[in-house]
Amino acid sequence: MTTIVLLTLLYLQISPPKDVRVFDTPNDAGGSITITWESSPDAEGYRILRMALPDSVYTPVDWVDAATKRYVDKVEDGVKYRYIIRTERGSAYADSEPTDEVWSHGNVFHRGRTNVLIGVAVYTTLLLSFIYFAKRGKKLFVRKIAGLDAVDEAIGRATEMGKPVLYIPGLSTISDVATLASLNILGRIARKAAVHGTRVIVPNRNPIVMPVCQEIVREACLDVGRPDVYREDDIFYITFSQFGYTAAVDGIMLREKPAANFFLGMFWAESLILAETGASTGAIQIAGTDAIHQLPFFITACDYTLIGEELYAASAYLSREPLSLGSLKGQDWTKLIIGGLIVAGVILVSFGSDWFLGLFSS
Amino acid sequence: MRRQLPLAICFVMGVSMVVQFFIPHRVSQEFYRTILDWYRIVFAFSLVLGTGTLIKVHWAKISKKSKGWQYSIITIGGLVFMLAVGFITGIQEGTLFMKIFEYVEVPLEATMFSLLAFYIASAAYRAFRARTVEATLLLIAAVVLMLGRIPFGYYLWHKIPGIAEWILTNPNMAAKRGIVIGVGLGMISTALKIILGIERSYIGGGK
Amino acid sequence: MNLEKLMRIDRRLIFLLIALAVIFPLLFPIGLPTHLSKPVQDTFNAVDSIPPDGPPLMLSIDYDPAAMPELYPMTLAILRHCFSRNIRVLVLSLHRAGPGIGEMATTRIAKEYGKKEGEDYVYLGFKPGFGAVILRMGEDIHGAFLTDYYNRPIGEIPMMREIHNYDDIPLVICLSAAAIPELWMMYAGSRYHQTIAAGVTAVSAADYYPFLQTDQLVGLIGGLKGASEYEKLVNELEERLGVDKKRKESLSKEEYEKLQVSHSKASAGMDSQSIAHLVIIAFIVIGNVAYFAQRRRKR
Numbered sequence: 001m002t003t004i005v006l007l008t009l010l011y012l013q014i015s016p017p018k019d020v021r022v023f024d025t026p027n028d029a030g031g032s033i034t035i036t037w038e039s040s041p042d043a044e045g046y047r048i049l050r051m052a053l054p055d056s057v058y059t060p061v062d063w064v065d066a067a068t069k070r071y072v073d074k075v076e077d078g079v080k081y082r083y084i085i086r087t088e089r090g091s092a093y094a095d096s097e098p099t100d101e102v103w104s105h106g107n108v109f110h111r112g113r114t115n116v117l118i119g120v121a122v123y124t125t126l127l128l129s130f131i132y133f134a135k136r137g138k139k140l141f142v143r144k145i146a147g148l149d150a151v152d153e154a155i156g157r158a159t160e161m162g163k164p165v166l167y168i169p170g171l172s173t174i175s176d177v178a179t180l181a182s183l184n185i186l187g188r189i190a191r192k193a194a195v196h197g198t199r200v201i202v203p204n205r206n207p208i209v210m211p212v213c214q215e216i217v218r219e220a221c222l223d224v225g226r227p228d229v230y231r232e233d234d235i236f237y238i239t240f241s242q243f244g245y246t247a248a249v250d251g252i253m254l255r256e257k258p259a260a261n262f263f264l265g266m267f268w269a270e271s272l273i274l275a276e277t278g279a280s281t282g283a284i285q286i287a288g289t290d291a292i293h294q295l296p297f298f299i300t301a302c303d304y305t306l307i308g309e310e311l312y313a314a315s316a317y318l319s320r321e322p323l324s325l326g327s328l329k330g331q332d333w334t335k336l337i338i339g340g341l342i343v344a345g346v347i348l349v350s351f352g353s354d355w356f357l358g359l360f361s362s
Numbered sequence: 363m364r365r366q367l368p369l370a371i372c373f374v375m376g377v378s379m380v381v382q383f384f385i386p387h388r389v390s391q392e393f394y395r396t397i398l399d400w401y402r403i404v405f406a407f408s409l410v411l412g413t414g415t416l417i418k419v420h421w422a423k424i425s426k427k428s429k430g431w432q433y434s435i436i437t438i439g440g441l442v443f444m445l446a447v448g449f450i451t452g453i454q455e456g457t458l459f460m461k462i463f464e465y466v467e468v469p470l471e472a473t474m475f476s477l478l479a480f481y482i483a484s485a486a487y488r489a490f491r492a493r494t495v496e497a498t499l500l501l502i503a504a505v506v507l508m509l510g511r512i513p514f515g516y517y518l519w520h521k522i523p524g525i526a527e528w529i530l531t532n533p534n535m536a537a538k539r540g541i542v543i544g545v546g547l548g549m550i551s552t553a554l555k556i557i558l559g560i561e562r563s564y565i566g567g568g569k
Numbered sequence: 570m571n572l573e574k575l576m577r578i579d580r581r582l583i584f585l586l587i588a589l590a591v592i593f594p595l596l597f598p599i600g601l602p603t604h605l606s607k608p609v610q611d612t613f614n615a616v617d618s619i620p621p622d623g624p625p626l627m628l629s630i631d632y633d634p635a636a637m638p639e640l641y642p643m644t645l646a647i648l649r650h651c652f653s654r655n656i657r658v659l660v661l662s663l664h665r666a667g668p669g670i671g672e673m674a675t676t677r678i679a680k681e682y683g684k685k686e687g688e689d690y691v692y693l694g695f696k697p698g699f700g701a702v703i704l705r706m707g708e709d710i711h712g713a714f715l716t717d718y719y720n721r722p723i724g725e726i727p728m729m730r731e732i733h734n735y736d737d738i739p740l741v742i743c744l745s746a747a748a749i750p751e752l753w754m755m756y757a758g759s760r761y762h763q764t765i766a767a768g769v770t771a772v773s774a775a776d777y778y779p780f781l782q783t784d785q786l787v788g789l790i791g792g793l794k795g796a797s798e799y800e801k802l803v804n805e806l807e808e809r810l811g812v813d814k815k816r817k818e819s820l821s822k823e824e825y826e827k828l829q830v831s832h833s834k835a836s837a838g839m840d841s842q843s844i845a846h847l848v849i850i851a852f853i854v855i856g857n858v859a860y861f862a863q864r865r866r867k868r
Contacts (some may be wrong), residue, residue, distance in 0.1 A: 029388040072736075106387040113384055120380070123547070127554060173699075175401075177549040184552075184561055207412025208405070236419045237412040240665050242747075243474035243635040255430075268747045269478060269635075269772055276481040290545040291748070292538050293776045300489040301481075308541040312548030315561060323560045331547045338543055391708070398705055402698040409697075453669075454719065455676040463669040468634035471666075475635035478772070479845060483587045484580040487852040491860050501857070505850055511771065511794050512843035513601035523604060535779050542779075 014042045016094040017085045022102040027113075030077045030106030036070045037096065040087040047093070048073065049084040053101065058084055077104050115359060122337070127330035134326030142325060147286050147304030148317045154260035154284045155192050163259035164199035164234075165189070168249065168274065169213060170265020170289070171205045171242060177312070178290050179209060182265035183216060184315035185288075189262065190220035194229045202235040203252060205245040210237045246270040250277040263287040263302070264311060267294045275301035288314065369559045376557030416441070503529050572866070575859035583852060590848040594840035601840055608781055609798040612742070612766045612788025616650055617806075619739050625657035625690075625732065627741040629753070630674070633666035636746035636770055642796040642835035643768040644674045644744055649832070650803045652682035652689070653812045657728060659738070661693040661714070663702055663749060668695040672718060681828070686719075687726045694718030700752045707735050707761040735763040740787070744768040750777065754785045768795065793842055796835035804832060 017037035025032040035048065043066040049058040050073065061073055075081060080103045085096045134140055158165045167189060169182040186202070193200045200217055204210035214235045221230040238248045250273065253261065261278040263271070264287065271287075271294040278285050279301045287298035288306025298305045306314060309331070316324030348356040379397070382390050420434035444462065451457040492498040509515030510526020555561035619626055628647060632640045651658045660675050662668045675692050684690055693714045696702045705713035710732060711723045723729050731737060741763055743750045750767035757763040764787055767777055771792025780786040790799055807813045817825055830837075 027386050029386050029391045031388070106389075108385055108387050110384050110386045117384055120550075123550060124554060127551060131560065175700075177552050180556060181548075181552050204412075207408040207415075210412060210415060233419055233422065237415045239416075240409075240412070241471065242633060243471045247474050266748075269475065269770065272481045272485060273474070273477050276485060290541075290548070292541055292545075293773050295541075297485070300485045309544035309548035312545075312552045324555065327551050327555055327560070331544075331551050334547055335544065338547075395705065395708060398698070398701040401701045402696075405697050453672075455672050460669060460672065463634075464673065467666075467669075468637060471633060471635035472637055476638070479591070480584045480587050483845075483849045483852060484583045486849050487578065487583060487856050490853045490856070492857055493860075501853065505853065508846045508850055511792070512846050513603060513839065514843050514847065516604050523606070527606065530775055530778050531782065534775055535782070538776070538779060 014087055014089055014092050014094040015040045016087050016096045017043070017046060018096075020083070020085050020096045020099055022081075022083055022099040024102065024104045025072055027107055027110045030104050031074060033073050033075050033081060033083075033102055033104050034070065035073065035083050035085065035099070037085050039066065039069055040094070042089050042094075043087045044089045046071075047086040047088055049086060049095075050075075051082045051084075051098075052076075053080040053082065058082075058098075063088075075104050077106065079103060123330070123334050126333050127327050130329040130333070131323050131326035134322035134329070137322075140322070140325045140329050142313075142317060142328060145306065145310055145313070145317055147288065147306045147310070148314055150284070150286060150304050151189060151318065152192065154262075154286060155189065155196060155198060157284055158193070158259035159196040159198045161259045164201050164256055165193055165260045165262070166249075166253065166256070166258035166278075166283075167200055167202045167262045168265070169202065169204070169209055170263075170267055171245065171270065172266035173206055174208045174212065176266050178266040179206075181312045181315065182288075183209070183212060185262075185264050185311075185318065186213060187216045187220055188315060188318040190217040191224055194221040194224045194226045197226060197229050199229070199231065199234055201252065201256065201258065203245070203249050204235070204237045205240060205242070207237050207240075210235065242268065242270055246273050249274055253277050253281050253283070257281050258283055261285045263289070263298065264306070264314070265289065267291050267298075272297035272301060278302075365562070369562065373557055373559060376553070380557075413441070503533070572859050572863045575855055576863060578852070578855070586848050586852075587845055590844040591841045594844050595837070598837055599840045599843075600836075601843055603794075603797045603801045603836055603839065605798050605801070606795070608789035608791070609795050610788075610802070611781075612768075612790055613650070613799060613802045615740050615764065615766055615787045616647065616656065616742070617654065619651075619654075619656045621655035622657065624737050624739050625659040625728070626651055627659045627661070627738045629741060629743045629745075629749070630660065630662040630667040630671040631664045631743055631745035631747070631749040632670070633664055633746070634670065637670065638838065639770045639793050639796065640744050640746065640768060641670065641674065642793070642838070643790050643799060644670070645678060645831075646796060646799040646803050646835070647742060647744075647768070648674060648678040649682070650799075650806065652678060652684050653803070653807050653810060655689075658690040659693065659728075659732065660690065662695045663699050663752075664745070664747075665695065665697070668718065687721075688728055691726055691728050692718045693723075699749065700756050703752055703756040704760065707757060707763075709734055735761040738763065740764050740766065742766045742768060746770045746773065748773075750780075750786070754780060758785050766790075771795075793835055793838045797839045800833060800835045 017040045019038040021036050023034055025034045037046075045063055045065050046068065047063050048061040048071055050061045051058045062071065064071060080101045082101060083099045087094045130140075155165060167186055169186060170176070170179050172179050174180070190200050202213045202217065204213060214232060217235055218230050218232075221227050238245050254277065261283045263274060263285070267289050268291065271289070271291075275285060275287060275298055285302040286304045286306075287302040288311040289295065289298065290308050290311055292308070295305065295307055313328050316328050345356055378393070382394050417438060420437050423431045423434040444459070447462065448459045451459050453459050486504070490501045490504055492501055506522060507526045507529060509518060510523045515522040515526070552561065616626060628644070630644060648658065650656075658675070660671050662671050671692060671694070675690060679686065679690055686692070694717060696714060702713055711729070714723055716722055717726060735757060741753060741757060743753045743765065745767070746769065750765070750769060753765050753767070758765050765785070766788035767786055768790035769777060769792070771794065774789065774791030774795070777786060777789050777791075781789055790796060804813075816828065820828070
């Protein structure tokens with residue numbers, strides 16, 4: 001009897017969670033409902049109770065600790081539900097009011113990504129506009145990139161010496177944009193080399209990149225009317241092992257002594273090992289990567305280094321095609337806009353205004 | 363047609379993936395999951411393709427008795443041997459496969475990586491000369507960082523690790539962010555050019 | 570002439586001195602003490618906050634044997650931390666050469682702490698596809714890995730019954746020598762709001778500091794120095810929890826000392842790294858002294 005009285009007293013002392021809200025989880029594929037509440041000071045934890053209509057019984061779904069104020073429940077789309085959040089402390093408990101009816105459905109637009117959509121739209125519009133102007137014959141100025149001006153010199157040197165050119169398209173996969181940029185440059189370099197009848201050796205670490213490289217070089221040779229220059233065996237797969245690959249390429253550099261080494265694409269810790277070995281053979285070396293922490297190594301050991309975005313600009317720079325050059329201009333203008341936004345953000349946040357930051361969060 | 367078809371596939375898939383990013387609906391997620399599964403399957407097949415070319419290139423070297431053909435025998439022999447051992451003994455701890463991994467591959471790869479220490483030393487010696495004000499700043503930053511990353515730096519002056527941390531989190535980060543913004547835009551621009559077919563030298567096209 | 574020589578020291582001499590600087594401290598340890606840095610302490614705290622016998626820590630072994638000298642001591646220290654606090658661990662690898670390392674590390678440390686495979690830890694093994702696998706696990710880990718490393722169907726593993734996606738994983742630690750932590754941040758972090766920490770090689774550590782500031786990483790263990798700091802924290806924790814005392818009582822003196830050595834591998838390596846750094850600094854100084862002396866002479 002005493003226990004019952006004590007329990008009743010305890011029950012009376014416990015307060016239920018307040019301000020319980022339920023809503024269909026926003027920006028999701030459906031199948032979930034979010035419940036939020038203001039915590040109760042008495043809670044040791046909360047039990048989530050759910051009733052699927054037209055049932056009339058609440059069944060426990062889960063238990064969460066006292067610090068939790070938000071719960072995402074996995075449910076069936078289209079079915080209506082009601083919830084109760086129960087404060088629990090030992091064997092005592094207190095229930096919240098049942099929530100309104102709620103049901104879940106999949107969303108067709110992710111509202112949290114509206115800012116990304118606007119950014120993509122602005123950037124794409126700028127790029128396409130500049131491409132359009134370039135197509136109509138507008139002259140576009142592009143600053144000098146020493147590393148790319150040296151490409152002709154490097155290939156010429158290889159031709160004079162009767163030595164091959166070594167091209168490393170990075171160590172990453174085909175889905176890495178740096179690899180794609182590198183493959184674009186390979187097309188230009190293979191074309192120039194084919195004109196002079198110079199061999200291009202392309203050892204690969206990635207088995208998907210390899211056949212793409214073969215196709216690029218083969219097409220380049222065909223395009224300039226020198227199919228005889230193409231040697232399929234010069235473009236081969238070595239191994240997926242990072243340092244196994246590095247050892248093999250070092251071996252090629254020491255045995256074949258290429259007159260020019262190109263390291264363009266994504267590189268990791270092997271960058272300096274490759275570049276230093278190349279430097280020791282006396283080859284002219286041109287590197288380019290967007291892997292920032294490898295840039296110091298390339299700058300130290302190579303003759304020319306394309307820094308970050310210069311790698312992406314290289315194909316346009318080498319081809320001088322107006323369409324590609326137009327996209328470079330678009331990039332520059334977008335950078336200017338981003339610079340402006342950063343300055344505006346710094347000023348606004350410094351003066352205590354946070355709404356500007358909110359524009360960029362998801 | 364040989365070029366138009368890949369370009370069309372690239373355009374359709376590129377646009378679909380961009381649109382998919384903004385649609386959280388189940389259909390869109392299913393589509394995305396299917397693409398991810400396809401990618402994994404294609405990747406697995408590409409390993410077969412890669413191994414095939416590896417064997418082809420080395421087999422040609424052996425049959426033509428090209429320079430260094432003996433090494434090609436080791437390459438193909440090693441490949442077949444590891445494959446056989448893996449199938450026969452399994453790949454758990456304590457098996458022959460794991461022993462070869464631990465006592466052959468691990469030391470070989472670690473040796474290659476360790477070359478970095480030697481090359482960093484020789485490159486640092488060559489590159490870090492106080493020729494200009496900028497080069498001097500770079501040199502000082504490098505020395506402070508090197509000291510800050512070892513216990514000795516703390517003994518020399520207890521504030522050195524803090525200064526090293528400051529260099530990493532302030533000037534280093536500022537420069538890096540500048541490059542990263544450019545890289546990010548370059549990536550989108552390259553991707554867009556590929557999707558729209560403006561850049562097509564990756565399939566052997568372009569002038 | 571001498572200055573000319575100092576300006577162009579044969580690189581083989583540099584290589585030799587670096588080799589000596591690395592080998593000698595390994596043979597004759599100096600025992601330089603370790604000082605803690607915030608990113609490592611934060612990683613330790615993030616792991617420590619996982620409740621015992623609850624949802625597991627996901628440990629992704631995304632490196633190859635080449636990076637083992639720096640990253641393997643980290644792997645062992647993290648596993649020791651988890652097992653000494655009874656935190657469950659879900660180990661996997663996205664790197665082709667990672668599964669062997671994962672198997673080696675988990676089996677050894679689990680045996681040392683008497684942990685059961687399938688209940689206290691699960692080893693999923695390797696799955697190719699990097700970002701694709703990370704994304705797939707966000708939807709369904711059982712869909713990404715149909716079996717574990719030992720070919721046991723995931724559904725039959727007791728520990729995996731409660732684990733379906735990142736909602737059931739309080740923390741992911743990615744150990745990598747490449748850019749795989751960025752994939753974890755990009756896909757698991759941005760898309761699924763997964764908490765992530767990383768352990769990387771010293772050469773790429775500088776690359777990850779921006780992500781600490783933006784909270785995309787809750788902690789960072791950088792290179793051998795970071796590993797030695799984590800090791801120190803775990804050793805101190807084991808002393809506090811009495812794990813070390815129990816070990817001392819149950820093992821023979823030789824066995825105990827052997828374990829002590831393996832539990833301080835990173836700290837021992839720091840001696841070599843310290844001396845190597847000093848040698849490099851000495852070469853930079855020599856090069857500059859010769860450069861300035863030569864310039865003065867030319868004037």
